[in-house]
Each structure stands twice: as C-alpha cells, then as structure tokens.
Amino acid sequence: MSELSNPQPITAGDVARGVRRMAFPSVVGDEVWWEEERPDERRVTLMRRDADGTVRELLPAPWGVGNRVHEYGGRSFLPVPRRDDKAIPRMGVVFAHAEDQRLYLWERDAGEPVPLTPEPHTEAGLRYADFSLSSDGRSVLCVREEHGRARASGTDGGPGAQAPVGAPAGDEQTAGDHGTAVEAADTVAAAGAVSPVDTVGPADTVGPADTVGPVGGTEPVAVEPAGTDGAATAPVPDAPHRGRSGRGGDIRRSIVAVPLSGRGAQDPSVIRELASGADFYASPTESPDGGHLAYVRWNHPRMPWDGTELRVAPSQGTEYTLKGGVDESVLSPLWVNDSTLYLASDWPGWWNLYQAGLKGQAIALYPAEEEFHAPPWRLGHRSFQVLSSGLVVALHGLADMTPSLYDPETLDLTPIATDLTSWSQLDSDGESVVAIAASPTTPPCLVRLDPATGSIEVLRTSDLPGAGGDAGTADDAAPFRIPVPQAQTLPGRYGAPVHVNVYPPEGSGPAPFVIHAHGGPVSHSTKEYDLVKAYFTSRGIGVADVNYGGSTGYGRSYRKRIHKEWGVVDVEDAIGVARSLVDQGLADPDRLAVRGPSAGGLTALMALTADTFACGVSYYGVADLLGLAESTHDFESRFLDSLVGTLPGFTERYRERSPINRIDEIDVPVLLLQGTADPVVTPDQARTMAAALGERGVPHALVEFEGEGHGFRSAEARIRALETELAFYARVFDTDFGLGVRPLTLSTAPPERPRAAEPEPGPDAAPTQAGSLSANGSAGTEEALEREHQSG
Structure with missing residues (x-):
C-alpha cells in the first residue's frame, strides 16, 4: 500500500484553471502577438506584448480566433505589417473568427474588424487556415475549405464539378499568375492513365526524390485481399478521392488569395483560386520576388505524415512536384531566397531539414536519426526559422524538441543551452526568435530567444494555482510537488522498444497506477509540465505515459509499427508497460487502470480484454471502427486504411479490433x-x-x-x-x-x-x-x- 505524504493534493479546479494556454506566437516589429485561451469565456483571443513589457488583449470580446479546417484547425491569425504604400492597410491583423469562420481584417484605432470573405451559404461553410502574405503585401494566401458543395468527380475537370471561385480580375490580381498555371496543371493531372486496380490518377512526373509506394486505392475496389497485407500490383501516385469519405463527400479544398482590400466580402470572384483538385493542401508560400508559389498537397487515403508532395507553380510555366510522393512526407516549405527552399522531409526515415533548388536535387542539411518536425495535426506549425544572417534555428530531438543553431557554411549544429526541454511553434523576424517552451516542472511559457547570445527571455508564463499571476517557474509558485518523469525504454512486441515516461506517485511502496495511452494514434506524449498527472500523483496514484508503437517523435519506422496493427501493437505495448511496472515493484498488480482519449480510448478499452487491468477510462474514445470509418470527418475518413486496412476487404478485421x-x-x-x-x-x-x-x-x-x-x-x-x-x-x-x-x-x-x-x-x-x-x-x-x- 502506498502511503500518502503530500498534505496538499491538487484539485480539479487547479488543473482546469491553473494553466494559461498559449499558442502560435508571432514577432510583429518590437511586439509579440499570440493566441490565448479564455476557458471561462469559452473563446480564444489574440494577445500582444508591447516593447515595454505591457501585455494586453488585442481582440476584445466577443471576437475570438479559431478555424476548423480539418476540424482540428490551427494558426488562426496573420499580422499585417505597416507599409509605406498607402494602398496597403496600416498595421493590423487578419484573423479567422471562431463564430462564423470568416476572415476579418482589424486595424488599430479603426473600429470594428472588417470582413474579407463572403458569408457562407451554410453555417461555417467556408473555412480558412495556414496564412501567409503575398509578396506584394496585397493579399493573404491560405487554405480554403468549402462545405456543402458536391464533388461529382473529385476534381475540377470532371462532369458536375464546380468551377473555380475566383478568376484574375483587374487590380485584384495577386501572387503573379499562379492560378492559371496551377489550374491547367491540375486539369492535365486529372486525365492520367487508368491503373488496373485504381481509378484515374494524376499524371504528375515523379520528382528527383520521389519514391513509388502502395496504391492509394478507391472503393469499391479492395486493394488488399481480405485477411492479408498483400500489396497492389500497379503502384501509382494517389488520385483525388472519389470513394467512401465519411462526412467529407461534399468538402472541397483549395489555395486562394484573399485581397486585403475587403472586396472579397461582397464580390467572391476577386478571391483568386491558385490551386485546386487535390484533397488536402497546406503551407502556401510565395517566393520573395513573387515568381513562384510553393505549397504542400496530398490525397486520400494518405495522411500528411504518410506521403505528401511539395508543389511549385511558376508565375509563367507549368506546375511540378519538387519533392515528395506517396511514401515521403514533405512539410513546411520556407523560401530562403527567390530560388531556394528549406523544408522538412522524412526520407529515408526521419523528418530532417533539406535544401532544394527550383530544379535541382534536394540535399539534407544535417542528416540525423532524430526528428526536426512533428506531425501536422494542426496547420501553421513551424519547427525551423531562417535568420537574416543565414543561420537556421531548428527544433529537434526524440519526442521532446529543443533548439539548436545550424550554420549552412560550416554544417555545424550547435545546441542552445536551456533548462526548457519541450519547444514548439517557432517564429522569427530574422533577428530574434519566439516560441512556446516548457519543462517537466515549468508550464508552457512564451519565450524570446536571442540566437546571437543564446539568452532566453520569458515573455509570459502560465498562471499557477496560488501564484496570484505570472510566475517564473513552477518551483517558485506551486504549493505542491510537480512530478518529474522517468524516461524508460522497455521491450515490447517481438523485442521492439517501447518508450514510456513514468511519473511515480507521492508515497512509497507498490502503488495504484494509471497507464495513459495518448490519442492520435499517430501522435506522442511529451515530458512537459502536466497538472493532470500531478492531480493523480499528489493523491498516491502513479501515471505511465506510453508512447506505444506508432507514436511520432521516434522516426518513420517506429511510426509505421502501427501500420495495419492499430488495436494490437498499441494494446500490447500498454499491457507490457503495466506488467513491467509491476515487475519493478512500482505498481500494485491489483490496482492497475488504463485510460486514454480518442484513439487512446480504443487502446484503453481493448486492453480491458486482457487479464491485466482492474478498470478502464475512455475519454471520447473509439468503440466501433466501422462506425468511425463511416461517420468521422473528412480529414480522418481514410485514416483507418493504413491503421487497420481498406474496406470492404478488411471488414472482419475492423470488427475484431x-x-x-x-x-x-x-x-x-x-x-x-x-x-x-x-x-x-x-x-x-x-x-x-x-x-x-x-x-x-x-x-x-x-x-x-x-x-x-x-x-x-x-x-x-x-x-x-x-x-x-x-x-x-x-x-x-x-x-x-x-x-x-x-x-x-x-x-x-x-x-x-x-x-x-x-x-x-x-x-x-x-x-x-x-x-x-x-x-x-x-x-x-x-x-x-x-x-x-x-x-x-
């Protein structure tokens, strides 16, 4: 029996109200802006920190930022810097309003925000995400998601398809003439040759770094025989999806240029469509001279961590794939100059940084068996930034990421000394860098890094229970102990490693333990400050955070362990961790529980079929895989093809799992x-x-x-x-x-x-x-x- 020694257990109120959630910081001149959650007001607002350190709300209630592209959303604002040209708006911000999903422009001392996009015909029927400013500063480039529009053929070139929303229109032409080139390229792509086992696929040429992998497949053709993991016979790039799509059959996505003039709110035709025809898009960004548009795209049944293409569309010429394919995940293109991009790619096995010219072979900047990027569940994240000196600040590591400075001249990667062990969401003005950072004992905080000196300034911290405001670290303010995880690597299925973070409880002796399975399942748990775990450990309950096979942060091979094995590998790993903790004398074998949210809920419920756990808790967890396949949202509607198998061929496997x-x-x-x-x-x-x-x-x-x-x-x-x-x-x-x-x-x-x-x-x-x-x-x-x- 574990004897409690902490007289002040953490309350649920401490957990719910104890941490201020901040996201997506941006450097705006001598200010810093970011998104901040207001749980009591049920909204997310924009905040700013002035040069003198004053923190204030940028958007007052009832305005709130938030977009629902892919349902998970992402960065929902873009600072619009001051320009000398009077035709350009003054210092302001473009944001997606959470209530109606429209884009608005707000300028200081200019009254109410002004809409930039039209009212949708259906509630939240037009959504926007992943913003960047066009090279001339007159438009916002972004991903648009349209709901309620039937896609009869799956591309814009087939019968019954919708015509592009925007077309070149006088002074609203922005981002060069990319729209014409991309639309033409996509029309050609839609007319590709027919595979023996697939429907019409794109006719794109394979780029220098592309590899050809398994067929994407569309229903009702079963690519894999029932009960086997057989491969299809004619691998081709994925075609835009025209089969089963859960709730996503009437969803259409594209890349558009939204004028900052506001004309698009009344005249949708001036919102120019720059790319269309694929199922998903991300990271639209224009070269500094406006000559090229780069973006990422992918199609069902792939997820963005499975396979994507980095596309480049010249203002004059034909669009092409620069890097990527069905078995390579390319993410976050960033222009270094008019003809060179930095990007993240997981070929041949880890998300590393690459440099790519417009026509040449992509070159790995620093090949390493660690991750320099994370899965893009939400749009708008970036893990590296280029400084005006040419140096690169990059986050990297195994699961938890920390910053280093990369020198492209010497090829050296120099770690930046910091006690903060989990960094994310970099932004830079070329000189300084801002990010969200945390450690096991320090809650997520907004920090500014000076790469020249390595100094780190905390700009805003999370409120802590009893702190009475901002505090520097958890140790300074918390009236209770925050558990520090013990990282362990345990043997799993067939001897494969299983990564787990163990949070011992207060007290001594074998204790009740909760095995936590994260959601995703293609995601991971970090070792950062977590009051939920402290809530349990302060009461004598241990917690083990299992990064089971299939988790991100440990390379593509570890991530692929869950391929066709969801409901098996993750379950076995959770059970194995529980039994190992018993063998170590940490856990009481009669008081083991398993919990998990979403995908982790399925893991928890399936683990109860073994004789290991005394109980289980599912937070909005999956109980019926066939039901999930038919009813979930479009972004994940074909996720199960890789996690379990394609339907209808693997129907019985869906039932068994x-x-x-x-x-x-x-x-x-x-x-x-x-x-x-x-x-x-x-x-x-x-x-x-x-x-x-x-x-x-x-x-x-x-x-x-x-x-x-x-x-x-x-x-x-x-x-x-x-x-x-x-x-x-x-x-x-x-x-x-x-x-x-x-x-x-x-x-x-x-x-x-x-x-x-x-x-x-x-x-x-x-x-x-x-x-x-x-x-x-x-x-x-x-x-x-x-x-x-x-x-x-």
Missing part, C-alpha cells in the same frame, strides 16, 4: 466520458458501448458533456471529468484518494438512455443537471491543444 464487439471479454468496470457535440468520435459510440456493457451486467458509467466536442474546452467540463474519473478509481480501488466527494455509482443494467449517476460535486465543480454534465463549450479538441506544445 472494435471494443464494442469484444464486450464478452470485458469483466471490469468501465467509465465513458463523452461530449454530445463531438464531430470526430460521435456520441453514439459511447452510448452503444454503455448499452452493451449494461446488457452483460458489466459495471459502468457513461457521463455526457452537453455541447462539448472532441475534447473538453470549458473549465466546468474539465473539472467534472477529472473529479468523476477520480471518483471512479476510488470506487474500484476502494480508496478515498483525498477525493472530497462520494465514490461514483456504477450501473450494471442496460439503461433506456445511457447515463451515469454522478458523484457529489467537489469544491471546484459547477452545478449540473442529473444524468448529464452540462458544459456549454464550443467544439474543439483537448488533443489538439496538447499537440500545440508537442508539434514543431
């Missing part, structure tokens, strides 16, 4: 926490799982959070979720854990409408209605917010 079909093997209590407005894992998954558990008499509880999406945004929801989870462990382990509320009542009967009895509210909980936890938050993702501090 779905917890809903393994109920007869689950005999331990289950807690299901679910938002009612979840567009990724829809509420019917948790409800069906609860009903099935009840039919079999398995103790369970389903708690629904009204209005919450894929992740809980409001402080009330976060508080109630944590208190309910702790009450669940108290009930199962028959231990108080300093709870302050009665243990959760579990049901063993099938309810007419799945619902759970609630624990009595703790001191931090808001009043709720019985049977449903009320939280009127907007759709968003806790996983996405976590990835902001994991991704470069």
Whole structure:
C-alpha cells in the first residue's frame, strides 16, 4: 500500500484553471502577438506584448480566433505589417473568427474588424487556415475549405464539378499568375492513365526524390485481399478521392488569395483560386520576388505524415512536384531566397531539414536519426526559422524538441543551452526568435530567444494555482510537488522498444497506477509540465505515459509499427508497460487502470480484454471502427486504411479490433466520458458501448458533456471529468484518494438512455443537471491543444 505524504493534493479546479494556454506566437516589429485561451469565456483571443513589457488583449470580446479546417484547425491569425504604400492597410491583423469562420481584417484605432470573405451559404461553410502574405503585401494566401458543395468527380475537370471561385480580375490580381498555371496543371493531372486496380490518377512526373509506394486505392475496389497485407500490383501516385469519405463527400479544398482590400466580402470572384483538385493542401508560400508559389498537397487515403508532395507553380510555366510522393512526407516549405527552399522531409526515415533548388536535387542539411518536425495535426506549425544572417534555428530531438543553431557554411549544429526541454511553434523576424517552451516542472511559457547570445527571455508564463499571476517557474509558485518523469525504454512486441515516461506517485511502496495511452494514434506524449498527472500523483496514484508503437517523435519506422496493427501493437505495448511496472515493484498488480482519449480510448478499452487491468477510462474514445470509418470527418475518413486496412476487404478485421464487439471479454468496470457535440468520435459510440456493457451486467458509467466536442474546452467540463474519473478509481480501488466527494455509482443494467449517476460535486465543480454534465463549450479538441506544445 502506498502511503500518502503530500498534505496538499491538487484539485480539479487547479488543473482546469491553473494553466494559461498559449499558442502560435508571432514577432510583429518590437511586439509579440499570440493566441490565448479564455476557458471561462469559452473563446480564444489574440494577445500582444508591447516593447515595454505591457501585455494586453488585442481582440476584445466577443471576437475570438479559431478555424476548423480539418476540424482540428490551427494558426488562426496573420499580422499585417505597416507599409509605406498607402494602398496597403496600416498595421493590423487578419484573423479567422471562431463564430462564423470568416476572415476579418482589424486595424488599430479603426473600429470594428472588417470582413474579407463572403458569408457562407451554410453555417461555417467556408473555412480558412495556414496564412501567409503575398509578396506584394496585397493579399493573404491560405487554405480554403468549402462545405456543402458536391464533388461529382473529385476534381475540377470532371462532369458536375464546380468551377473555380475566383478568376484574375483587374487590380485584384495577386501572387503573379499562379492560378492559371496551377489550374491547367491540375486539369492535365486529372486525365492520367487508368491503373488496373485504381481509378484515374494524376499524371504528375515523379520528382528527383520521389519514391513509388502502395496504391492509394478507391472503393469499391479492395486493394488488399481480405485477411492479408498483400500489396497492389500497379503502384501509382494517389488520385483525388472519389470513394467512401465519411462526412467529407461534399468538402472541397483549395489555395486562394484573399485581397486585403475587403472586396472579397461582397464580390467572391476577386478571391483568386491558385490551386485546386487535390484533397488536402497546406503551407502556401510565395517566393520573395513573387515568381513562384510553393505549397504542400496530398490525397486520400494518405495522411500528411504518410506521403505528401511539395508543389511549385511558376508565375509563367507549368506546375511540378519538387519533392515528395506517396511514401515521403514533405512539410513546411520556407523560401530562403527567390530560388531556394528549406523544408522538412522524412526520407529515408526521419523528418530532417533539406535544401532544394527550383530544379535541382534536394540535399539534407544535417542528416540525423532524430526528428526536426512533428506531425501536422494542426496547420501553421513551424519547427525551423531562417535568420537574416543565414543561420537556421531548428527544433529537434526524440519526442521532446529543443533548439539548436545550424550554420549552412560550416554544417555545424550547435545546441542552445536551456533548462526548457519541450519547444514548439517557432517564429522569427530574422533577428530574434519566439516560441512556446516548457519543462517537466515549468508550464508552457512564451519565450524570446536571442540566437546571437543564446539568452532566453520569458515573455509570459502560465498562471499557477496560488501564484496570484505570472510566475517564473513552477518551483517558485506551486504549493505542491510537480512530478518529474522517468524516461524508460522497455521491450515490447517481438523485442521492439517501447518508450514510456513514468511519473511515480507521492508515497512509497507498490502503488495504484494509471497507464495513459495518448490519442492520435499517430501522435506522442511529451515530458512537459502536466497538472493532470500531478492531480493523480499528489493523491498516491502513479501515471505511465506510453508512447506505444506508432507514436511520432521516434522516426518513420517506429511510426509505421502501427501500420495495419492499430488495436494490437498499441494494446500490447500498454499491457507490457503495466506488467513491467509491476515487475519493478512500482505498481500494485491489483490496482492497475488504463485510460486514454480518442484513439487512446480504443487502446484503453481493448486492453480491458486482457487479464491485466482492474478498470478502464475512455475519454471520447473509439468503440466501433466501422462506425468511425463511416461517420468521422473528412480529414480522418481514410485514416483507418493504413491503421487497420481498406474496406470492404478488411471488414472482419475492423470488427475484431472494435471494443464494442469484444464486450464478452470485458469483466471490469468501465467509465465513458463523452461530449454530445463531438464531430470526430460521435456520441453514439459511447452510448452503444454503455448499452452493451449494461446488457452483460458489466459495471459502468457513461457521463455526457452537453455541447462539448472532441475534447473538453470549458473549465466546468474539465473539472467534472477529472473529479468523476477520480471518483471512479476510488470506487474500484476502494480508496478515498483525498477525493472530497462520494465514490461514483456504477450501473450494471442496460439503461433506456445511457447515463451515469454522478458523484457529489467537489469544491471546484459547477452545478449540473442529473444524468448529464452540462458544459456549454464550443467544439474543439483537448488533443489538439496538447499537440500545440508537442508539434514543431
């Protein structure tokens, strides 16, 4: 039995309100701007720090930034610098307004923000993300996502397809004449040759670094025979998707140039479409002279960490693929000059930095078996920046990234000394660099790095419980201990390594332990400051964060371990870690729990089919893979092709890997926490799982959070979720854990409408209605917010 030694356990209120979430910092002259969450107001706003250190809100309520491209969104603003040309707007900001998803321009002392894009015909039907300024400063280049438009053929060249929204129009022509070249190239690409096992694919030539991989495949053709991992016989580049797409069949994406004049709000024709025809786009950026447009694209069924193309469109000439393919992930192109790009590519096995000329072979700047980029779950992240001196500040590492200075002349990579161990989201004005950084004992903070001296200035820190405002480090302000993880590499399936961060609890002796499986599943957990883990460890419960096979941060081979093995490799790794902790004497074998959000919820539920865990907790987790394949949003609608297999050929495998079909093997209590407005894992998954558990008499509880999406945004929801989870462990382990509320009542009967009895509210909980936890938050993702501090 673990004896508690900490007299001040962390409360759920500390967790929900204790950390200010900041993201996407930008250097704007002598100021710094960034996005900052306001949980109590249920919005994300823009903040700025003046040269004198004053911090103030840039956009007052009710304005809030946020975009829902790919549902996960990303960077939602772009500073518009002051120019001498009077035709260019004064210092201001272009932002996506969370409420209606339109783009607005706001200038200081100019009144209300001015819309730049038209009102959509359907709610949030036009979305914009991944912004950059055109070379002439007159337009914003971005990814546009249109909802509610049928794509009869999947490309703009087929019968029934929509015509481009914009066309060259007088003085609104921007970014050269890229639109004409790209549209022509995509029309040609759509007329490629027919493969024996695929539909029409693009006729693009393969670039110097391209490799040809497995066929993308479209339904109803089954690329792989049922029950095997057989390869298709005629590999070709992926074609734009025209088959099964969950909810994404009426979604169309393109790269557009939005004039800063505001004319596009009333006349959509002046919003020029620069690239279209592919399923997904990212990172549009124009060369300094305006002669070339570079961007990243990919098609279903690939995810951006599987295979992308870096495309270059000359203002005069034909667009082409510079680097990338179906088995190479190319990300974040950045112009060094008019004819040279830096980029990240995972060929041949790690996301490293490359230099590419407009026609020449791409060259690895610093080949290393570590990652210089992270998976682009959200658009707008960058892990490297070029300084005016020509030096490059780059983040790199295994899972957790730290900065180094790369010299292209000497080819040296020099680490920058820092106690902050997890860095992300770089931005630079050419001289200084800003980022979000953290450590196991320091919450994420906004920092400025001077590359010339290596000095690091903390510009804004996270509020801590009892700190009464900003604090320099957790040790300065926290009235409790923050657990420091112990990194371990344990043997997994067939001897493959499994990376895990172990957070020992307060006290001594074998303790109850929670095995945490991150979401994604192609993502990873970092070792940065985490009050959720402290919430448990301060009560004598240990936590083990498992970066199971398939996690990012450890190279392509480790990431590919989950290929066709989701629901197997991740589950075995979680079980193996739990048993190893028991063997080490750290964990009590009778008090092991497994938890996970989203994809990690499937891992947790599947792990309950083995005789290892005493209970399991699923936060908006997947219970039915076939249901997920048919109902999830477009970005992930073909994700399961690589994680499980293509349909319909692998239907039986989908059933075998779905917890809903393994109920007869689950005999331990289950807690299901679910938002009612979840567009990724829809509420019917948790409800069906609860009903099935009840039919079999398995103790369970389903708690629904009204209005919450894929992740809980409001402080009330976060508080109630944590208190309910702790009450669940108290009930199962028959231990108080300093709870302050009665243990959760579990049901063993099938309810007419799945619902759970609630624990009595703790001191931090808001009043709720019985049977449903009320939280009127907007759709968003806790996983996405976590990835902001994991991704470069």
